[in-house]
Amino acid sequence: MTHIVNTQQATAWNGPEGAHWAEQSGRDNAVNSALTTALLTAAEIGPGDHVVDIGCGTGESTRLAARHAVRGRVLGIDLSAVMLEHARAAVAVAGLPNVVFEQADAQVHPLAEGQFDVAISQFGIMFFAEPVAGFGNIGRALRPGGGIAFLCPRDMAANAWYVVPLSALHSRFGSGGLPESQMFSLADPAHLTEVLTRAGFVDVRPQPLDLPMGFGASADAAAGFYLGSGPVRAVLERNPGLTSELAGDILVNALRPYESPDGVLIPGAHWLVTAGRP
Numbered sequence: 001m002t003h004i005v006n007t008q009q010a011t012a013w014n015g016p017e018g019a020h021w022a023e024q025s026g027r028d029n030a031v032n033s034a035l036t037t038a039l040l041t042a043a044e045i046g047p048g049d050h051v052v053d054i055g056c057g058t059g060e061s062t063r064l065a066a067r068h069a070v071r072g073r074v075l076g077i078d079l080s081a082v083m084l085e086h087a088r089a090a091v092a093v094a095g096l097p098n099v100v101f102e103q104a105d106a107q108v109h110p111l112a113e114g115q116f117d118v119a120i121s122q123f124g125i126m127f128f129a130e131p132v133a134g135f136g137n138i139g140r141a142l143r144p145g146g147g148i149a150f151l152c153p154r155d156m157a158a159n160a161w162y163v164v165p166l167s168a169l170h171s172r173f174g175s176g177g178l179p180e181s182q183m184f185s186l187a188d189p190a191h192l193t194e195v196l197t198r199a200g201f202v203d204v205r206p207q208p209l210d211l212p213m214g215f216g217a218s219a220d221a222a223a224g225f226y227l228g229s230g231p232v233r234a235v236l237e238r239n240p241g242l243t244s245e246l247a248g249d250i251l252v253n254a255l256r257p258y259e260s261p262d263g264v265l266i267p268g269a270h271w272l273v274t275a276g277r278p
Contacts, residue, residue, distance in 0.1 A: 034211050035151060035270070036061055039122055040068060042274050043149035048072045049117040054106045054138060054150070055079075055124015059087030059099075065120060066096045072117070076101040077109060078124070107134035111141035118142075121150035126185045135199035142277040148201065149274045152186045154208065158269035159184075160258075161213040165226050166235070168254035169247060173239040181231065192273065201275035209272040212265040215255070222264040223251035 039061065045051055045068035053062040056076030066074040076099065078084055084101045091099045102109070107128050119138050128134035138148065153159050156178070166178050186192045189206045196204045215222035226232050227248055236242055258266045 035209075036064060036122060038209055038211070038272055039120060039149055039151050040064055042272055043118050043120050043147070045069050045118050045120075046072075050115060051075070051118045051120060052077065052111070052116045052138070052141060053124075054119060054121040055127070056087060056101065057083050057124065059084075059090055059101065061120060061122045062087065062099055062101070063091060063094055063096060066091075066099045069098065071098075073098045073100070075099075075116075077104050077106045079103065079105060107137055109137070111137065113140050114143040114146075116141050116143065117146050119146075119148040119150075121148075123151055123153070125150055126152050127182055131185070131195045132198045135196055135201065139200045139277050144277060147274060147276045149272070151209070152192075152271050152273065153184050154269040154271055155187045156181065156184045159267070161215070161266035161268050162231070164254050164258075164266060165223075165251050166231055168250050169232065169235045169242070172250060173235065173242045186271070189271065192271065196273075196275050200277065202278050204273070204275040206271040206273045209270045211268055211270065213268045214262070215264045215266065217263045219252045219255040219259050219264060222255045222258075223248050226251050226255075 043051075043065070045065055047069065048071040049069045050072050051065050051069050051074045053059075053065060053074060053076045056062045056078045057080070059076050062074055062076035076084070076087060078087070078101070081103050084103055087101050091101075106125075107130060119142060125131075125134065135148075142148070153162075156162060162181075162183070163178065170178060186195070192206055193204045215225050227244055232247065232251075236244065236247060255264055255266075258264050
């Protein structure tokens with residue numbers, strides 16, 4: 001992997017957090033497919049475009065972008081070696097020769113200036129240690145007139161998929177309100193617009209998108225997913241008296257009201273953001 005500055009996130013995504021998401025790749029309702037559809041529609045990827053997918057994870061959005069850029073190419077970038085291993089395997093099975101992956105820190109990775117037409121990211125760019133520098137690096141890699149489209153969460157309180165399970169655990173074992181999470185670092189639209197503008201983007205447009213997040217076929221399956229996630233593991237680590245079994249029971253009870261014929265679907269409030277490079 002090339003030089004990284006976002007060491008905290010690199011440690012997380014090359015440790016249990018990355019392994020957990022890699023294990024969950026391909027799981028039904030891991031993320032509502034409607035979110036990816038909305039992202040790619042906003043990105044307006046053309047058949048000959050060169051695309052970079054920031055924080056691509058196991059590569060679902062990368063593969064779908066490649067099906068739009070049939071005569072172009074798509075580069076997926078992520079900090080996580082284990083997630084990229086799954087991404088490469090899925091691309092091989094899908095037979096997509098126009099996709100490559102690199103393990104890199106997009107904030108500082110030496111992308112050639114003007115080599116891409118479009119940058120996309122599905123919940124992968126809230127974690128920059130220096131967001132202006134990160135977006136600036138991506139912007140320089142876009143050709144003049146190119147654009148970026150990405151998804152990020154809105155205010156934490158509006159995202160039941162995060163608040164419901166974490167509040168259930170904190171009500172039993174936490175103290176005070178839920179801790180701040182970098183996941184919501186771009187929730188304020190004024191701050192988001194300022195960051196992108198300072199990074200050199202123009203015509204910054206955050207549009208609200210309310211779509212649920214899916215976490216499994218049942219409350220038990222969803223609880224199993226949450227138990228492996230970083231925020232829940234952090235609660236377990238801070239509370240030695242909270243066993244995985246007890247936490248699982250608490251989560252199942254909290255998630256049961258969100259069961260539906262289509263699985264556990266929990267409300268989510270997102271920004272779908274587009275911006276251009278002058």
